[in-house]
Amino acid sequence: MSQDKIYNPKHKVRIVTAASLFDGHDASINIMRRILQSTGCEVIHLGHDRSVEEIVNCAIQEDVNAIAITSYQGGHMEYFKYMYDLLKKENASHIKIFGGGGGTILPEEIEELHKYGISKIYHPDDGRVMGLQGMINDLVSKSDFTICSQEFLPKNKEIRNKNKKAISRAISIFENNSKIAPKINKDISSLAKKSDSFVLGVTGTGGAGKSSFVDELIRRFLQDFSSISIGVVCVDPSKKKTGGALLGDRIRMNSIADSRVYMRSMATRKSNRSLSKSIFDTLLVMKAANFDIIILETSGIGQSDIEIVDYSDLSLYVMTPEFGAPTQLEKIDMLDFADFVILNKSDKIGSLDALRDVQKQYQRNKKLFDLPLEKMPVFGTISSQFNDGGVNGFYFELLKKLKLRAKYFFQSSPVLIKASKSSTLIPPQRIRYLSEISEMIRDLDSEITAQSELAELIFSLNNSLALFKDENIRLEIQKKIQTLSLKIGDDVLNDLKSYKGTILNYKEDFFSYKVRNKKIEVSNFYQSLSGSKIPIVSPPNMSSWKDILVWLRKENFPGYFPYTSGIYPFKRVTEDPTRMFAGEGSPERTNHRFHYLSSGMDSIRLSTAFDSVTLYGRDPEKRPDIYGKIGNAGVSVASIDDAKKLYSGFDLSDPTTSVSMTINGPAPMVLAFFLHAAIDQQCEIYIKKNNLESKVDKKIASIFKNKTKPKYYGSLPKGHNGLGLYLLGVSGSDVLSEKVYLQIKNDTLSKVRGTVQADILKEDQAQNTCIFSTHFALKMMADIQSYFIANKIRNFYSVSISGYHIAEAGANPITQLAFTLANGFTYVEYYLSRGMDINDFAPNLSFFFSNGIDPEYAVIGRVARRIWARAMKYKYNANNRSQKLKYHIQTSGRSLHAQEIAFNDIRTTLQALYAIYDNCNSLHTNAYDEAITTPTEESVRRAVAIQLIINKELGLAKNQNPLQGSFIINDLTDLVEEAVLSEFDRITDRGSVLGAMERMYQRGKIQEESIYYETQKHTGEFPIIGVNTFLNSEGSPTIKPDTVIRSTQREKNNQIKEVNLFKENNKNELQASNSILEEVVRKDENIFEAIMSVAKKQSLGQITQKLFQLGGEYRRNM
Template sequence: IRMNAIDKFAGNGSVYLRSLATRGSGSELAACLPGAITACKAAGYDVVLVETSGIGQGDAAIVPFVDLTIYAMTPEYGAASQLEKIDMLDFADLVAINKCDRKGARDAFRDVRKQYQRNHELFATPVAEMPVFGTIASKFNDDGVTSLYHGILAALAERDLAKWNSKLPDNPDRFSSRHDFIVPTDRVQYLADIARGMRGYHQTTTQRAGAARERQQLLASRDILAHGGAPKSQLSRMEKLAADRDKAIGQDGVALLAAWPKMKAAYGGDEFVTKVRGKEIRSQLTSTTICGTAIPKVALPRYEDEGELLRWMMLENLPGHFPYTAGVFPFRREGEDPTRMFAGEGDPFRTNKRFKFVSRESPAKRLSTAFDSVTLYGNDPDLRPDIYGKVGNSGVSIATLDDMKVVYDGFDLCLPSTSVSMTINGPAPTILAMFLNTAMDQRLADFEADKGRKASEKEAAKLRAWVHENVRGTVQADILKEDQGQNTCLFSTEFSLKVMGDIQEYFVQNQVRNFYSVSISGYHIAEAGANPISQLAFTLANGFTYVESYLARGMKVDDFAPNLSFFLSAGMDPEYTVLGRVARRIWAVTMRDRYGAGERSQKLKYHTQTSGRSLHAQEFAFNDIRTTLQALVASYDNTNSLHTNAYDEAITTPSEESVRRAMAIQMIIGKEWGLAKNENPNQGSFIIEELTDLVEEAVLQEFERISDRGGVLGAMETGYQRGKIQDESLYYETLKHDGSYPIIGVNTFVNPAPPAENSTLELARSSEREKKSQLKRLAAFHKRNA
């Protein structure tokens, strides 16, 4: 990062940077350092800066080589007595304590100043005048860094080494005054609070269910006694006891039980009517098999015990009803399958062709865009060898607004039946801006074609506002997941989080209601090696971190929460069966009870992709079987959209043939598989309920472990999430290697004479023509817009 930052100054010869290897572990200095310093002085440079590698307590080898020494440290040095062992505090002319936004930084600043005063026997000098500076180098325009800069200038002038003046105001406190916490310090225990809240909700549910059971028993006993001619005083006593149980059940519990008969009757008819944003939606409640059996779209429980019924309604309930364990909508959308196929390869023209292929049978166009690594890292196509070979490989090359228009050509981006997902993180703000401008330009072009003239400024502004309100889709933009499990980070986490907040504020101001500003992704965490429980725990923890950070910016929860979406994987382990259920329940209860969010904000919506890590190159034809089972699990769990991987993805970018088979998996489940006619098949299963509770408790325990490390951001500072992902990945690979985790065709049921199938696969790569075309189109774009 530092090398890139000085690049614009290096061209005129005013700055020269060279990295020197120490070539050994015994010293922090390279043997050639004296010669390198002499060469820089001979070249006429005004100042030569030498930065050593990290040193221990007793290392001060740099001192004889320099005129001015600066010792950089952090607040985490242990007890104050450890400062006496640090040699550089005896020799340093200035001390910089960096990362002063961390806990205990003020105390460290005080202790280091006192230690410096003792070491240098400056007892007659006020401790406030010690050359010790508290900095936060990761923050732009940090006044602690500015104060250090002033200290360096003063020290250089004092030694007659350089006389420079600064236009920046000094900070007399010598300690960074800016502490813009992403999550305020008084809320840093948010995950532990959420875990406590969820357990409290379960405890309350158990208590209310017990009270409901007792009330039912009391009223039944009263009826029996009344039938037997018991005195009225006894009956009144029973009624009073039953009324007392109403208080324990609570008003909302009583209301749930009172509403159940009406709800049961509504689901017993032929048609169910719901309203979504003022629109009336009618859903058929049964479908008839070829045998004449009427299959209910939603099956109802048959509990007679009101305690069990209340417990079920508080922990499960019907799809579309709090806590949304079975699904956030009462019914699946008819005429729009959950299929959303991931695609992207070559140049925008080839990807556009693939989009049209995967959506040609669907009235709803649900597109999911994969970008090449050049785009993911925010670079333009280039002849540079490290870039050129990657242009258009494993994703589409998008460098300009022209490219964006080509890739979605032929799709009306503002139709209610069209939605676009874009899997990109570091450059997400730029790609999102390109996409929104593409949608706006489509509207302006339609206006011009319809009216025979260009829109006026007022008309254009109105059209752009309409696009904001109607465009549907998702941009991933999940920087926390990138830091934890994937790595396409272009900027610091703090800066990226601020940009995410800026985008969300833009969405709020422009009433962008149907587009998700972030897809909080567990899929990539799972692909990096996390097990399903860690995947879900990290993903939800990241989601709640975004909630806390947006609230800290002053946004209202119901303004931004509907713009949050999630992305989970579906794998082979049993916990995957209930990931969606657990996520929805934790999110709904927490958003309602902790954050006071409204109904729409309580509904966690997520996309599922079948596990890429579960695909294997050995006997890869078996991969379709794995994908089918994973898709079935996702379908039963009422995922909101689904991508099924192609069988050859373990080896190459999928072909049209393999993609067609992957799409057929979803179509066969949705249209041929009989049980899929029912939309809550998981409800009522003993193992599903048991797994749901087990996974939820495991997630809550992970919340507490993260909370103990200072929340998500504090845990990231120590690499907790990355370390756990790596450990779990190694554990899985070890079990796979020794055969204790059976994988058919890989370590079990191995074909003794495998066919040479791999040789028949064509490896998908971008062509030279496509790469050169992208370079030519980019140059033309720059020339046109210079």
């Protein structure tokens, strides 16, 4: 296939790129922004989860030609229209808007948006016709115009009043060498001379964390000085070959959204400079605007670059401990000129020595030998940590200097901020844990090989005894057998001897085993319609001790270590692994869907999809970019009352009920809502059982005096018994005695079954629903597990360590498995460092994988179980229960295509077959129409039927170990296992999981694999039936759904009404609740315990906002 010609823009085209609000799907926009850069554009990339207001403000401050947005989470109509309206309101209608969202934006919606004024919404069919470069060419050509026209000339008064559009246009005029520049230069120079602005220069090596450090400084300035105005200029390098540039500093900065901050990103427009050639004029404009402080950040510099000193009143040099030998410091010119040196990322091994080396070099350079090293202005910082003590120490010293030299700060009285308690997540001495696991497994395999050779010799010698009658020869053989037996060990010999007995057990009519001291007896055979006795577990037919030992050590029977073929001896015949994902609209609508899915099922397995507003921890509200997303692509849950309505009619404490919740960033709050819903259900049962209704009714009436009670909207679904709705708006603790309530609470917590996803590492690497700073979020994960241990919550998984979203972001099956297991072992190491016992928390860990059609997916569960079991047993000395890896499978969403959607069920069926044959513990099969809409009842029924037909009708599925003994499965298992272990070693080389994340290794690898797949798909090298080959007579266009399921205006309005009512009813509790959270964070106690306390009286958004203040917001990555 010929390469598309790249469009060559005539002007410097600047474009803002982002994913829409509450949308973490950034794989596509990352591909697009890369192609935009290579097409010569300067791209200001904001990353995922960006509001319309943020993007419009950025576009105006950056004076861009266009905005390019991806939107995959619904609400696109409101989002794009609101953006257009806001640009119009800001007199910036010249900025063009482009967008895309795969099949989620329907053709008629695209047409409506085009008519409204959106420049272009790209559809999958556009991609097929135009190609990726073709779409970018179209976008860039439409945006290729000059912005420095006579239409808008900035006025002096506007610049002085800090009008951001005027400041931006003035900078653009200078940056583009416009003929208009001389007309405004004199006036701006005059204004600048009268300015009191103070310029703080920040420079340093690439990757030192300058943007994060600057963001932390800005946050402190804004927090301490209510009237301060801050100007920020960040410079990034241009590519010499294309002229394009990635202006990526904004993505790392959370504080600049404040109205007191103006920021401009600039490209050097020369590849060998750290500052733009127009930086002098840019600073003139900023000074003319009279910002109290101007922060100038350069691109990453080399050892001899000191350009920033010429432009700043005070300069900082930011570096990391990884500078090599101390002699390298002598080559860094900035250590001669910098007023402060920041040694960032000081949590790394050797950072204390590095700090001392830098202090010594600074002392030598400045000839400050009369002062101790500790007095050198060199600070060890960890700017990625919220409220870091090192940053606070520097900030305090900076304020002392500013008080003497910068007019705004003359009257300031800086107060030293109390730092948050700093803690290392993984102790430095444990940093090699992944390679230790891979080395241990390889050593085990070598030992198995050696032992199996010895076993074969013993086996052969035993067989030889039958051939010889001479007693001397027989005696020699027996001596040899004895010698070899001592070498091989009793445990191996015992396993070999018991092997035959186990085989015989499988030949009997029934097989018995024990689970938690309870004897279980199951039939060994299934009788087919032909009368054949089909073995439920088919044991191997081997006689060679070598083959038997290798099989026992690497495979073994189902339910036996290393659990390669399954963690249980037999499946439960009364409980299929079906667990269907559901969530749409209001809690009431999803409650109806849950009852529909559970109808006629022996056990209740509810799997909850939340809308994007909930996924990002916010409350529903009227603002258009939020309003459009309420209840779309998931259920809206903003309070404990929503959780009660959502799961009403199901006894959440029943042993046959299990609830899974796909929620990550705000998982602590949503989990607390769920647990309280379960507790209050049991309080309701207690009240009715003990005939306390009239007494409780009076208490409830008293609580709601002059207040409005919440309600369940609409009729109850068929089979709903009303359970869970009696205590809407109140807690069981409000109406029962403390003693009774605590007894019910403890009993409920010990019984409740289910899973909360809560996997923060995966979120940072792939899915992007992190909302809190990573360190703070991981602490809350560990706090949840600690709470589970303390409250004996043994049947609920505190985390679902997820590879599914890693795969959905573009990773291949090996990368998905390797990253997921690596994340799992990282949690193990972190929880151990917190003092938890491995056998207290390992049983609360579960896993979640995607299943595609690639060959490696056939063995993903086998490999995961084997690696986990061996690591748990031999490295962590864990017990049998902890060694058993439990995992959920969801068929691949990425393999659902908007063309020929009927073919999707075929793909899903094959993926389900992989999962069932590999003995997954639970399974969700996607509906065929999910590529274009929220699933309908008809499509969901078909998806459930896929599983039921395999489990109930497919004859081979009656056998529970169909993969064992296959040559290709054995080869694939070994191949994938070694690939995973090799990936472990690569991650270790990058500082283990957390170090690799800092270098964006996982994110980069996922993006590369995503681009590879998309390219192969586009060129047709990877055939996809009905998409790029075997097209129908119409060319297999994207199919328009017959029914589009979206939340209704009534549902959205009801959700807004209910959450506002909840806040109003509990407003008197807000201050006390906030005080509880503040106190717990200050004392470094269990945050989840505090959330359990306040969740009864605070909404999701209220808790989220308070925790942002206490623990910091997530800082995005590329």
